[in-house]
Amino acid sequence: MASSFISIEGGEGAGKSTSIAYIKQKLEALGIECIVTREPGGTPMAEDMRQLLLQHRDENVDPYTELLLMFASRRQHVENVIRPALVAGKWVICDRFSDASVAYQGFGRGLDQDFISSLKYWVHGDLNPTLTLLFDLDIAIGMERAGQRSNLDRIETEELSFFERVRQGYLSQAKAEPQRYRVVDAAQTIASVESQLDGFLAPLLVTVGD
Numbered sequence: 001m002a003s004s005f006i007s008i009e010g011g012e013g014a015g016k017s018t019s020i021a022y023i024k025q026k027l028e029a030l031g032i033e034c035i036v037t038r039e040p041g042g043t044p045m046a047e048d049m050r051q052l053l054l055q056h057r058d059e060n061v062d063p064y065t066e067l068l069l070m071f072a073s074r075r076q077h078v079e080n081v082i083r084p085a086l087v088a089g090k091w092v093i094c095d096r097f098s099d100a101s102v103a104y105q106g107f108g109r110g111l112d113q114d115f116i117s118s119l120k121y122w123v124h125g126d127l128n129p130t131l132t133l134l135f136d137l138d139i140a141i142g143m144e145r146a147g148q149r150s151n152l153d154r155i156e157t158e159e160l161s162f163f164e165r166v167r168q169g170y171l172s173q174a175k176a177e178p179q180r181y182r183v184v185d186a187a188q189t190i191a192s193v194e195s196q197l198d199g200f201l202a203p204l205l206v207t208v209g210d
């Protein structure tokens with residue numbers, strides 16, 4: 001069967017990592033070979049860029065510097081990991097992809113969306129996720145969940161209004177591309193989230209075993 005590229009998007013603490021483990025286990029139980037990867041990051045060099053992006057700094061980080069580093073790491077990740085895995089027939093489950101740049105740098109920071117679109121095209125052309133699962137959750141609940149876990153990184157310390165814009169940015173992308181997006185109600189229990197995922201993944205799995 002054809003490989004699939006699944007991206008997982010959403011705000012902080014929405015349950016992306018928790019659900020990725022569930023999706024991986026589900027696919028592997030069906031005999032599907034898959035890789036789990038993440039952005040920013042996913043290759044040694046891209047992980048270095050992740051550190052550059054997320055660590056706290058004494059100097060102001062220019063938003064376009066942030067955007068360009070996101071896309072530089074993405075290019076490295078696409079060319080060295082995502083594209084080769086898809087060509088080899090593996091499924092790719094990616095914790096965030098370009099829609100995160102649209103949501104965080106575009107909607108959150110207010111950067112030019114046409115410029116982001118041109119970067120998307122330049123960096124990964126027509127390689128886009130087959131399915132995007134958006135974990136939608138009230139910002140305060142997500143922050144509470146994320147805050148319990150570890151110290152907050154540079155982007156996580158943004159003000160609440162930034163994350164509200166990010167959330168709206170994701171929801172507007174989901175509205176604009178209903179064929180690719182599925183919105184998970186991430187406020188529900190983990191069992192309920194898993195059952196939503198079962199439903200959203202089912203259409204991709206109909207040909208498994210053919």
Ligand code: Z5A
Binds near residue numbers: 157
């Ligand atoms: N970023 C960007 O700006 N532009 C870009 O282009 C890209 C990224 C690609 C990367 O963070 C940062 O980079 C991110 C966006 C930016 N910044 N921010 N802020 P990341 O994706 O690596 O980290 P994150 O979004 O902050 O993820 P997270 O905090 O790890 O959240 P999560 O993976 O969605 O949640 P989780 O770890 O699965 O769950 C959090 C806790 O909640 C945990 O204790 C779970 O057990 C619990 N949990 C999970 N599900 C539930 C349910 N359903 N009920 C109750 N409790 C739950």
